[in-house]
Amino acid sequence: MDRQALSEYLEKLLPPAAVEDYCPNxxxxxxxxxxxxxVSGVTASQPLIDAAAESGADALLVHHGLFWKGDSGRLTGYRRARVARLIHADIxxxxxxxxxDIHPELGNNTQLGLRLGLERTGSLDRAGLLAVGDVPGAAGAGTTLGEFARQVARALGREPLVVGDPAQPLRRAAWCTGGGQRYIEDAWPRADVFITGEVSEQTVHVARECGIGLVCAGHHATERYGVQAVGEHLAREHGLEHRFVDIDNPA
Ligand SMILES: [Zn+2]
Structure with a gap:
C-alpha cells in the first residue's frame, strides 16, 4: 500500500480534527x-522502534508518538536515538x-470495554473520552466491586488498584483508558464504578467521598487494545501484514 494512501485512509478512520489534542495525529x-x-504498539519507545526495525516493518503504528505540546522540540538524547533509528530503518x-481513544468500534475505550465484559451504551462527554455502560450481571444478581476487580485482573493480567467497599453492588460503569483519572468528576454520580489507567493522590479522596468505586488498571495495560484493533483492521481491509509488540510497562 502506498504511504500517501495509507495516511489518507488512517486520517479518515481516525480524524485528527474530531477532538482537540496535544500532539500531532x-x-x-x-x-x-x-x-x-x-508493527503496532502502545508507545514509540526505543525497544518498540528497535523491534519494528528488526522485523522489517515499513510502518509503526502507536498510540503515544514522539511529539507533544510543551516539549522542548530538541532532538537530543533519547529523542534523537528514537528518530535516528526510525530514519535509518526508513520506517x-x-x-x-x-x-x-474515541473511535466507537476500534478505539481504546470500546476495546477495553469488550475485554472487561462491559456493554458500552454511550459516552458521558461529547468527545467520547468517557465511556459508559452496564456492568456484567447488572440485570440479574449483580456484580460487586470486589468481583469486578478480580475480573479486571484476569482480563488484563495485572492487579488493579481498587478503592471502595468490595461488597458494593455495581450496575453502571464509566471508563476512560490511560491517564483519565480526572474524569472521575464526570463519572459520578452517573456510574457506580470508574475505571481508568492512572491514579493521582486526589483521585482516591474523590472516590471515597463520592462513594464511587475506583479501579485503576494501568495506563499501558488499558491502552493496549485500540492500536491492535486498528492494525488488525488494516490487515483485513488492505491485506497488510500486522504484528502487535507489547513492551511491558508497569505504569
Ligand atoms: Zn495514553
Missing part, C-alpha cells in the same frame, strides 16, 4: 513509500492519540 516521521508490513511512524 497521523504521520509523525516519514519513511519509505511502499507499506506492506506494520513510517504513525501516531494516533485521542482520535484512537
Amino acid at each position: 497521523g504521520l509523525q516521521v516519514e519513511g519509505r513509500t511502499e507499506i506492506r508490513r506494520i 513510517n511512524l504513525y501516531a494516533f492519540h485521542l482520535p484512537l
Whole structure:
C-alpha cells in the first residue's frame, strides 16, 4: 500500500480534527513509500522502534508518538536515538492519540470495554473520552466491586488498584483508558464504578467521598487494545501484514 494512501485512509478512520489534542495525529516521521508490513504498539519507545526495525516493518503504528505540546522540540538524547533509528530503518511512524481513544468500534475505550465484559451504551462527554455502560450481571444478581476487580485482573493480567467497599453492588460503569483519572468528576454520580489507567493522590479522596468505586488498571495495560484493533483492521481491509509488540510497562 502506498504511504500517501495509507495516511489518507488512517486520517479518515481516525480524524485528527474530531477532538482537540496535544500532539500531532497521523504521520509523525516519514519513511519509505511502499507499506506492506506494520508493527503496532502502545508507545514509540526505543525497544518498540528497535523491534519494528528488526522485523522489517515499513510502518509503526502507536498510540503515544514522539511529539507533544510543551516539549522542548530538541532532538537530543533519547529523542534523537528514537528518530535516528526510525530514519535509518526508513520506517513510517504513525501516531494516533485521542482520535484512537474515541473511535466507537476500534478505539481504546470500546476495546477495553469488550475485554472487561462491559456493554458500552454511550459516552458521558461529547468527545467520547468517557465511556459508559452496564456492568456484567447488572440485570440479574449483580456484580460487586470486589468481583469486578478480580475480573479486571484476569482480563488484563495485572492487579488493579481498587478503592471502595468490595461488597458494593455495581450496575453502571464509566471508563476512560490511560491517564483519565480526572474524569472521575464526570463519572459520578452517573456510574457506580470508574475505571481508568492512572491514579493521582486526589483521585482516591474523590472516590471515597463520592462513594464511587475506583479501579485503576494501568495506563499501558488499558491502552493496549485500540492500536491492535486498528492494525488488525488494516490487515483485513488492505491485506497488510500486522504484528502487535507489547513492551511491558508497569505504569
Ligand atoms: Zn495514553
